[in-house]
Structures are given as C-alpha cells and as structure tokens.
Amino acid sequence: MKDYLVLRVVAKILIAFMLLFALYVQFHGDFGPGGGFQAGVISAAAVIFYAIIYGLPAARAVVPDWLVETMLAAGVLLYALVGVAGILLGGNYLDYFVLGADPVAGQHRGIFWVELGVLITVAGVMLKIFYVFAGRGSEEEPPS
Amino acid sequence: MISSHLPILLVVVPLIAAPVMVILRSGAAAWVLAIAVSWAALAISGALFVQVAGGGHVSYFLGSWPAPWGIEYRVDVVNAYLALLVGVVAAVVSVYSPRSVLAEIEPGRRYLFYTMYALCLSGLLGIAVTGDAFNLFVFLEISSLSSYVLIALGRDRRALMAAYQYLILGTIGATFYVIGVGMLYLATGTLNLADMAARLAGVSEPRAVLAALAFITVGVSLKLALFPLHLWLPNAYAYAPSAVTAFLAATATKVSVYVLLRYYYSVFGGSTVFHALPMGEILLVFSLAAMFIASTIAIFQENVKRMFAYSSVAQIGYITLGVALASMTGLTAGLVHVFNHALTKGALFLLLGGIALRAGAMRFGSIGGIGRVMPLTCFGIVLGGLSLIGVPATVGFVSKWYLVQAALERGSPWIAFAVVASSLLALVYVWRFIEVAYFREPDARVSALREAPASMLVPAWALIAACIYFGIDTDLTLGGAAAAAWELIRGPQ
Amino acid sequence: MTFASHYGYWVTIFLAIAGLYIVVARGNLVKKLVGLSIFQTSVYLLYIAPGKLIGGTAPIVADGFQVYSNPLPHVLILTAIVVGIATLALGLALVVRIKEAYGSIEEDEILAAERGD
C-alpha cells in the first residue's frame, strides 16, 4: 500500500495520535478505565498500522526484532522486580504499601510501574505475534 | 528474613530467570541460569519441606493482602513434598540438558528452550504452593503453555502434532477445571482453598458443589492422563526432546495428582468425595483399566520411548488406585508412588535420551544389541525397569508393598492380586527391551555407536542410584508421603 | 428460579457444548481452535454473568449507591482471556508449523502422513 499517497500521509499523522492516546490510556488507568493492557495494544496497533501501510521491512527498521523480544521480556521483568522491591523494602512480594512514604502513595507508585511493565510486555507480545505471522513465508522470497 | 519469603521465592526465582534469558539471548548463559534456578528451587523447596515436615503450614500473603481477599500461598507438608519432588527433578534435568539441547534444538532457539523450561518450572512450582483456586489455574496454564512449546521443539515433525493434540486436550482440561472453580465460587463466594473448604460445610445446595467436583475431576484427570483421558500423553512423551520428556514425565502429571488430592481432601473433604458420590469406585475402575490396558498397549509398541510413555499411563493408574482406596495406607501408597515413579521414569527417559543422542532412532528394530555398545546406559535402563516391575530394593517395590497392603486392609484381595498381576505386564515390556538390547547381534550401524556422554550419564545414574537408595532407606519418601497422607486425611482444619 | 431467570447459564451451556462439539467433530485444525475458543468463551460468561446484579453499578464507592456489581469475576476473566489468547496464538503458531511440515491442516491427512513416517 506504499503507493497510496493519502494513506501514507494520513497514517503518519494518525500514528502520532495513536501513540499519544496509548499514553493517555496508560496514565489515566489510575483513575478511570484504561491501563497497561489497553495501552499496550493501542501502541502495538500503531506500529502494526505503520507496517501495513509502509511494509513489514519498514516497521522492522523502526522497531527491530531484538527490541520487540527485549520488550516482551523487560515488561515481565519490570513487573516481577516491583514485587521483589516490596520484599526488599520489608513487605511481602508485590506489597505496594511499603513502596512509598505513606501507603496510598505506595499503592500509586507500585501500580504505575506494574502497569508500565504490562504496557511494554503487551506491546511486545502483540508486535511479536504480528511479526512472526506476517513474516512467515515471505522470508524465502528473494528481496525485491 | 529470607526464610519467611520462601513460598514466593520458589515461584519467582524461575519466573524472573525466564525474561532474563530472553534478554541475554545466549544459549550458554540461559543454561547457566537454568541450572542456577533449578538448584535454587531445590534448595528452597528443601528448606520449605524442613519447615513444615513436623506439621502445620506456612502462609504467605501476596501484596500483604490477607486471605481470603488476597492470594495466599499456603504450604503444608503435602505441597512441600510435591515442590521437593519438582525441585529434585529440575535440578537433575538442568544438569543433563545441554547435550540433549545441543543435539536436538537448533542454535537460534536454545535460549528460548531454557526460557520455556524456566517458565514451566515456575508454573509447576506455583501449582504446588498456591492456596488460591484461580491462581492455580493461571499456573496450570503457564506450565501447560510452556510444555506445549517444549514438546513442539522435538526434532520429529510428529512432535508438532503431538503438541497440538496436547494443547487441545490440555486446554479442555484446564477449562473444565476453571468451570468447576467457577461453580465453587458461585456457591461459596471465595477462591481461597482453605476458606472455600470452611464455607462448603455450610452450603445448602450440594448439587452445584457436586457438579463442580465432577468438572474438576474430569479437568484434572485430563492433565494427569488418567486412563482413558491419556490420549495426549504417548505421542507427547515420545516425540518431545529427551530432556523435556524426562522433566514432564517426572513432574507434570505428578503435580496434577496433587491438585486432585488437594481438592478431594482439603476442599471437598474426603467424606463428600467418597460417600456422596462413588468417586472411589470410579477411580478404582479407571485405575485398574490403566494398569492393565496401558501396560498391554506398551508391550506392543515399536518405539521404546512410546513404550515407556504407555508405561507411565499404567503407573499413573497405580497412583490413582492408591487415591481410590481412600485409606491412610492407600493414600500413602499413592503419594509415595508419585515420588518413586517420578524418580524411576525420570531416570529412564534421561537414559533413553542417551540412546536418542547416539542412535538417533528409538525403534526396537534399529537398536538391537545396543546393550553391548552402550553398557552403562542399558544397564541403567534395566535397573529402572526392575523398579517399574517392583523388584525389592527398588523404589517401585515400596509403592507396591503399600498398595497391596492397602488393598488387603480394605478387604479386597482381588485388588491386591490385580496390582501384582499388572506388574507382570511391566515384566514383559521391560524384558522385551532387555532381549532386544542384549540378545540381538548389533548391526554395523549399532556397533559403531559409543556410550552416552558423561554429562548425560551422571545425572541419569544419580536418579537410578536414588531409585535404589530410596528403595532401602525410605525415611524421606515414605515419611514424607505418610505425613502428607495424614495431613490430607485429617482434612480441612 | 425460572427458566428465563437462568438464561445466562443456558447461553453458557450452549456455548460450551457447541465449542466442544466443534473441537471433536471438525477435522480442520484451525476450526478446532475456533471451537476451543468458543468453549473458553462460555467460561467467561459463566463467571461474568452472576457478577452482574440487576440495578447494581460499577464498584466505585459513591453517595447514593448501595448495590454494586462484583468486580472480582471481571478481573479473573481478564486473566482468563489473556490465557485464552496465549493458547490461541500458540495453537495457531503450531498449525502454521504443521502446515509447513505436512502440507495440510486436515487431521485425517496428517494422521495418514504420520502412519507413513
């Protein structure tokens, strides 16, 4: 679809807003509907959208495979380490109360990092699935 | 300080290792990590076992949310016994794995193999320690999904189909389980197993509870491969990479047995399960069918690994038979056989991995006379086979003794005779291997083979030695099983 | 306790049986996965439906509301959905690999090919 000028221009504009919306959903998750899951899917959708318009190689240049794989591991790791931080600060695993000076602030802080981990992993997983399925079969074709 | 966090560390250590392996992207580094977490799991589970061996339990509240609102990890001697078993097997398999992985997994995927192994380990240990019904489902799926991947990594293309079939049946099993949990949740309003047990006593509408019992039984039976729900097992074991077969055969079905026991005794209470419904009789019939039919099928297999896979189905029958006898002795027999069979079958599949590495093929027709060229491997298989038969001074004998005793105490000598008669079928298929390995003249291809490498032989023989040691000194295995059986029999506190 | 007041359960049962039937009856590996997904969906409904109280609101404490829906099933099912997606993705990935290895995704053709192995 590289040849459709309208799509290409609109895509570039839209992708910025999609990512912005993903961040909104992410950070608003504390107060309303939203959170890492949704934000992760939306941000992955932005990249997938880019791949559909500009082609998989272009998307792979922007978000390379190693980054995707690192993302899906790093998010889990971040989540798990927040739990470990709870232990190190004298609470139980995944204990957010001890993360801040007062328990409410601790809860906010804990959920923020956990949701960030979720965002990274979900985005990574979505991209990984897309890359793997979309890239299947085309690898054998000679580069045009 | 660290000792109070043992239940969660047991799960989290391998769970953290998995993403680290992905980030490192190196097979060798992943292996080192895999060894580290496996031995850490062994150490932690051992420490937990020591903590609870005398009775009582350790509770751990995730996020400091007290039960029943938060997720509780609740470890008593039953959980600790299972966790210890998983730890032992993981420690051995992790040492064993590099040669098998080197030969069977392509270089770019090796770190992913260990990632999946760490996730599977984490899931299995999670099942063993969690005290929350839904959390248990999540861990069940973590271990299942990773084991589907591990099986699909096998070299043979049939491994793919085996993994697919396991995925379908495993998911159906897990979904049945979760339906059962949903019904229990509707009836009791809690997901904490201990809390659920307490509230079930006051439930006025038993039909939903009995339906839940049925769903959970079927779902878990699928995962533990109770005959005739075993259809996924033979192919999955036969075509998975060697290290995976050994690991799964020794742990996955055993952990599912634990889930069944936990629900039967700790949640529903033995009286509901064995008196309101004829669960004992149903299990008895399927166990006996497993012992005889699966053993008979094993005799006619052409693939050695598949033969021992069918033998696993039969041996699971012994375990569930112990459960079905529903007495202190029977339960002890079932639990001790969980441990004993894990040691035996783990050792056997590890040794078969050596043959797979050297000979490539696992068909009887292509390994004739292999006993002459791989003496240590084959002698190990013979000893493991003797344990399957139940020859004294092996662990298999201890299980058999208690099973027979439980059957006699129940006043059913015919069950006792069924137990010993079915071990004759084991004699037949083990002897089939012996005759092929020792009495056939090795052909040119077999003669050219060498003994398996020490890195595979040492862990496998460590398990074989354990098979014999724990056949003579049963303090740990039988003591643990008896304590666990007592904990289960006396029911929810 | 009328038939209609339990319609949520009836839908659940219908979905469960339909899904299981597809898994058993269809030979196409992708269709089996579709059936599996439908089967899993029935469980989502089993959990969610009883959590809704007629007249209840979202469980946010505020003035003027006394009746809240139970939020816990939603959380559980969110997890179950993720598990379901993971299963589906893994299943489809296996089907792709099976297609590459056997040249088919029909169960009977694959089993015939396996017999030749």
Next chain:
Amino acid sequence: MTPETAILGAIAVPLLGAALIGAAHRVPDLREAVTLVTAVALFLLVATLAPGVLAGARPAAHVAEVMPGIDLAFRVEPLGMLFALVSSGLWIVNSLYSIGYMRGNREAHQTRYYVCFAAALASTMGIAFAGNLFTLFLFYEALTLVTYPLVTHHGTDEARRAGRLYIGVLVGTSIVFLLVAIIWTWAITGTIEFEPGGILAGSASNATVGLLLALYVFGIGKAAVMPVHRWLPAAMVAPTPVSALLHAVAVVKAGAFAVVKVVVYVFGVEAISGLASVDWLPFIAGFTVIAASIVALRSDDLKRRLAYSTVSQLSYVVLAAALLTPLSVIGAALHIATHALGKITLFFCAGAIYTAAHKSRVSELDGIGRHMPWTMAAFTVGALSLIGVPPAAGFVSKWFIISGALQAGHYPAVAVFIASTLLNAAYFLPIVHAAFFRRGPEDAHAAHGEAPWPMVAATTATAAATIALFFVADLPLALARQLSFGPAG
C-alpha cells in the same frame, strides 16, 4: 570376629569377589584364582558361625529399616546355617569344576559368568540368613535376576526362550503369590519376623491359613512344585556348572529351604498340624514326586532326566515339611543337604561326559564307564544316594522322612516314597548298567578319555563327600534336630 560381622561378611565377600573378578577380566588365571579364593573365604566365614549356632546361639545383624516395621535384617538359625554351609561348600568344588568346564568347552563371556556366579552366592547367603520374610524375598528375587544371565549364557534363541520361562515363572510366581502372601501375613499379624513356633498361630482363620500356605508354596516357584516346575527343565540349556548351581548349590535349594523355613517359622509346625485346610499339600507334593519321576524315566536327554529328578526330589522336601512331624522336618532339612551333594555329583558327571565325549543322551552312554571310570563311579555314588541306598547320604534323610511319615500315620505319603524309590532306581540304574556292563558301538569312545582334571577332581570330591556324609552326619543332624526340638533337643 563377631558373628554379626561374619553374617554381613558372608554377603559382602562374594559381592567383593564379584567386583574383583570383574576387575580382573583381562587376566583369566587371576580371575579364576579370585573365584576360588573367594569361595574358600566364604566357606570359612560361614563355618565360623556354625559352632555358635550348634550351641544354641542365634546371631543376628540389622542393616536398615526399609519401611516402618520392615527391616533388612539377618538372623542365623539351624536350617539357614545348614543351607549356607552346603551352598558355600559346594561353591568351592563348583568353581573348580567351572574352570575345567568353561575352559574345556571354550565358552564365551567367562567373566560375566564368574561375576554372576559370585553374585548368586551372595544372594544365596542372604536367603539362608534372612531374618524376616522381606529380607528373604529381597534376596530371593535377587537370586533370580543374577542367575538369569547364567541361564541365558549362550545367548541363542533357545537360551532366550528358556530365560523367558525362567524369569517369567520365577518372578511371576514370586510377585503374584509370594509377595501378596508376605504382605497378607504382615497385614494379619503385624510382623514378618521368623519366629520359632510360627507367627500366624492364633491370628488367622483356618481358611486363611490354607490360602496363605498355597500362596507361599506356589509363590516359591524355586521349589518347583507342579505345576510351576517348567522353568527348571527349560533352564537346562545353560552350561553344566550353571545347572549344578541351579540344582544343587543355590536356586532350587533356596526354594526348598524357603518352603521349610516358612512352614517352620511362619506357620509353625505344631500350630497347623491337623488343620483340615492345609492337608492338601502332601498330596500336591506327592503327585509331583511321582509325576516328575515318570517324566524323568521317559527322558532320553541326560540333563533333562536329571532335571525332572530334581523336581521330584524337591517335592520330597516339601512333602516332608508338609507332614508336619518333628522327624519329617528333620528329614526335610537333611534332604536339602544330601540331595545337593548327590545331584551336584550327577550334574558334574553329565558335564564331564559332555566335555569329554560330547554326549548328552542316555542312549549314547553304552560302555562309557570303561573310558571314564572315575566319572561313572562318581555317577553311581550320586545315583545310589538319590535312590536312598546306604552307604550314601541320601539314605539318612530318606530314613528320617519315612519315619516321619510313619509317625504321622500318613500312609499315602509312605506309598509315595516307596513308589518313587522304585522309580528312582528305574531311571538311574539302567544308566549305570549301560555305562559299565554294556558294550558300546565300536570306536564310539576311542577318541576320548577322562574329562579335564579339575572336573574329575571336583566330581570325585563331591562323590566322596556323599559317602562321607553317611558316616559323619553329626553336624547336619545336630542342626536339623534343633529345628524340631530347639537348641536343647
């Protein structure tokens, strides 16, 4: 040396010997020297225990508690002492004979052979000294497994089939019947220790006692009571010293020993005598005695004839024990020893004939006595002992058994003994007659003389011992008497 060390040593020494034999596999001379040294050491070790046991001591050794209440433990009592002495003593001559036979016939896998042989002796010592049913069962199974490679030594299809029968019948019966019987005993009485006077007395119903006795007798497949005797003739494919091991030194003797031990120490002779539910056993055993003798009479193959003779003679022991009188139990214990000496002599002769003349059929033996006088003289002694003619040892045990039968007034048993004696004579004496008094075909034996000297020496030694035991039966008799009358008797 304390008795405890001697007991454990009796098991450890052959095992250590097996390890050394395996280590010396490149040097045949050293390997066989180790075998002989081990055999002599074992015999001396066992002999140190004898005076104490004769004086009424019951040395014991405890190794481990395998399961709660179930120990791996040893306890030497007179019957086990007698069995251990016979086995370890015959191992010396059998080793000597083996060296001649294995070299003379250029057998393959000789190291494996000697290793398994030593391991078999370790298992036999374990059986002899077992302090409880579990220990007995453990070593009983071990003996089956370590003798399997010996039975299938040649690795041929025939050997494999014989091995299947051997392992199938022995492991099958022991697991299905014996193991259940042991656990049943444990479930009823809460103990599996061997106690003088029996442990089942008073705690099991008569029907249960009868059922248990059947489980024990048929579970101990090594005693070869019909119909579980088929493994024994099949195992004849093995080299002759292995047959000697099976028939005289260890395997079937372990079976007969176990039956007597179970009858005396688990059931208790007095506790079950006169019980209606156990009086079927003499008839089963008597039938085996007669039927096996008839089969032996009809066999042309010499080793097969000897094998069925063993089946018959083993049931003598079972029958004697089943008569449940003090004299017959003494006879049973003695018969284990006397039959061992007689039968090993006969097998040595069969092996010597095979090695020197390559003959294995009775009909081919005409005139062989002139070429192999020592061998055939020994054969005559062995045959006389089995028939029960003085001055051979077999007479002593038969005397006690028949006295016991008369004491019990069990006339069918007396009839069985008379008939079987006639049958024994009928299948042995023609061989002796043919060997010495019939003239063989021309130059049939011209090409050979006697067998290699170690074989002749071993054969002569056992034949001499068979005679000697008739005159100096004090030691075995004293041990056997303790079985019935206690240390004071």
